[in-house]
Amino acid sequence: MTNKEKLEDLMIDILLIEPEEYSLDLKREDVNSWDSLAVVSIAVGCHETFGYHFDPKEATSINSVQDIINILETKGIDFNE
Amino acid sequence: MKIIREVTGISISGQLDEVWEFDSSFAVIPEKTNLSEIEINNALSKIPIHLQNKHFVLLTSGSTGVPKFVIGNKARSEELVKVLHKAQELEFIEQTIVVLPLSYSFALINQWLWAKIENRKLISTEGFSNATILKQVLDKAENAMICLVGAQIPLFKQFFAEDCCFYGVNKIHFAGGHFPQASLEYIGKLFPNAVVFNNYGCVEAMPRLTLRKAGDASNASNIGKPISGVELKTLDENKMVFKSPYRAVGFVEKGAFIALNDNQWIPTGDNGKVNEDGSWTLFGRGNEIFKRYGEKISIISLAESVSRCWDGGVAFYKVQDSNGEQGCVLVVSPEPESKQWRSILQQLRKDFSRVHWPLRLESVEKFPFLSSGKIDMQKLEKDSEKNTIHWRQRI
Numbered sequence: 001m002t003n004k005e006k007l008e009d010l011m012i013d014i015l016l017i018e019p020e021e022y023s024l025d026l027k028r029e030d031v032n033s034w035d036s037l038a039v040v041s042i043a044v045g046c047h048e049t050f051g052y053h054f055d056p057k058e059a060t061s062i063n064s065v066q067d068i069i070n071i072l073e074t075k076g077i078d079f080n081e
Numbered sequence: 082m083k084i085i086r087e088v089t090g091i092s093i094s095g096q097l098d099e100v101w102e103f104d105s106s107f108a109v110i111p112e113k114t115n116l117s118e119i120e121i122n123n124a125l126s127k128i129p130i131h132l133q134n135k136h137f138v139l140l141t142s143g144s145t146g147v148p149k150f151v152i153g154n155k156a157r158s159e160e161l162v163k164v165l166h167k168a169q170e171l172e173f174i175e176q177t178i179v180v181l182p183l184s185y186s187f188a189l190i191n192q193w194l195w196a197k198i199e200n201r202k203l204i205s206t207e208g209f210s211n212a213t214i215l216k217q218v219l220d221k222a223e224n225a226m227i228c229l230v231g232a233q234i235p236l237f238k239q240f241f242a243e244d245c246c247f248y249g250v251n252k253i254h255f256a257g258g259h260f261p262q263a264s265l266e267y268i269g270k271l272f273p274n275a276v277v278f279n280n281y282g283c284v285e286a287m288p289r290l291t292l293r294k295a296g297d298a299s300n301a302s303n304i305g306k307p308i309s310g311v312e313l314k315t316l317d318e319n320k321m322v323f324k325s326p327y328r329a330v331g332f333v334e335k336g337a338f339i340a341l342n343d344n345q346w347i348p349t350g351d352n353g354k355v356n357e358d359g360s361w362t363l364f365g366r367g368n369e370i371f372k373r374y375g376e377k378i379s380i381i382s383l384a385e386s387v388s389r390c391w392d393g394g395v396a397f398y399k400v401q402d403s404n405g406e407q408g409c410v411l412v413v414s415p416e417p418e419s420k421q422w423r424s425i426l427q428q429l430r431k432d433f434s435r436v437h438w439p440l441r442l443e444s445v446e447k448f449p450f451l452s453s454g455k456i457d458m459q460k461l462e463k464d465s466e467k468n469t470i471h472w473r474q475r476i
Binding site: 013016032033037042045 | 430472475
């Protein structure tokens with residue numbers, strides 16, 4: 001499973017969205033279940049899945065799937081497999 | 082004081098017939114109790130002398146798990162049965178089929194006593210402990226009434242074939258927890274000739290306070306209007322209290338007798354509100370409503386949401402999240418397929434913001450049940466590590 005697929009599974013599970021609702025362009029404003037508690041769940045989920053723990057500033061700056069990818073890529077987690 | 086103990090497979094209705102006619106009071110002890118003979122006798126010895134005649138005592142552990150010996154008055158209960166009979170515009174009922182243990186106040190008053198006063202034939206069963214016999218009895222029913230708790234509906238689905246149909250049951254009374262409004266279509270197929278009622282009360286009410294026909298409201302939390310003579314109101318934070326001429330006269334709890342007086346407003350243990358038409362909406366047990374991140378969470382509302390897409394059993398127990406905030410875990414039974422548990426989560430997402438969602442969705446093949454037919458929440462929570470976890474919030 002690629003990191004992109006792992007992130008897709010994680011976001012679908014946390015946000016309780018259907019697979020067809022998910023895309024790499026997904027933004028916080030697109031999903032009503034992406035609230036502040038979801039941000040905490042995303043941070044914990046990324047730690048469990050990718051081994052990186054967002055610091056509070058990073059976590060609160062996340063507003064899209066692309067933001068997550070950008071942060072994780074700076075930590076050496078490859079999304080271009 | 083005469084003590085009647087319930088034992089599986091042996092009906093206590095004959096013993097009840099006998100002791101009800103005696104002056105001296107009696108006690109009914111359910112089969113499943115952790116109390117020793119000595120503890121029971123000690124508790125009964127605390128009952129004042131003036132209640133040692135013309136009364137009866139029921140042992141309940143309720144939702145708190147603390148044993149409580151609740152004392153009812155025979156004459157008041159007989160009066161309640163007459164009021165219920167009148168309120169329900171009953172057509173001719175010939176039989177009462179007992180599906181719940183008679184140590185449970187709802188079954189004792191709504192089944193055994195009602196049958197006795199109206200000279201109905203009382204047919205005892207062991208409920209779902211012996212589903213084969215239960216089915217045989219229901220197959221042969223003629224103009225019968227039964228009393229159930231909502232948690233038993235999944236058991237009908239589990240034990241009886243889909244095309245099963247019991248034409249001889251004309252009345253069904255539900256009490257003891259969440260009314261299965263979402264299963265009314267199924268209940269209608271299973272019992273095509275039955276009029277269904279939602280009863281609400283508590284053991285201190287001995288036991289009924291309100292009543293509604295199933296079709297008179299569309300949501301499970303509507304418990305109807307108070308029955309004749311009963312007054313209901315709310316105190317702080319929607320805590321429901323009642324006065325009733327049929328209520329219990331006192332109880333023994335933690336070794337002390339506590340009297341219930343005529344002028345006293347007695348807590349039902351639930352929260353709710355009165356509607357414009359005089360009916361009441363139940364928010365749930367006091368402990369089924371809690372604050373989470375400043376939001377008021379109602380377990381009864383969550384249960385209603387789940388029941389829109391899930392036919393099986395539903396229960397919740399409370400846990401704390403990693404921030405120390407109160408949350409709950411949803412447990413369903415039997416084990417759902419992947420598509421089913423996903424649809425439950427989708428329904429919750431549709432109906433509520435995330436803060437209301439349970440922290441986990443778990444399942445068990447079979448719920449543990451109390452002898453009253455209600456889910457044994459203490460056991461469910463205690464054994465929760467055996468549950469299958471389908472989904473969790475990572476918080």
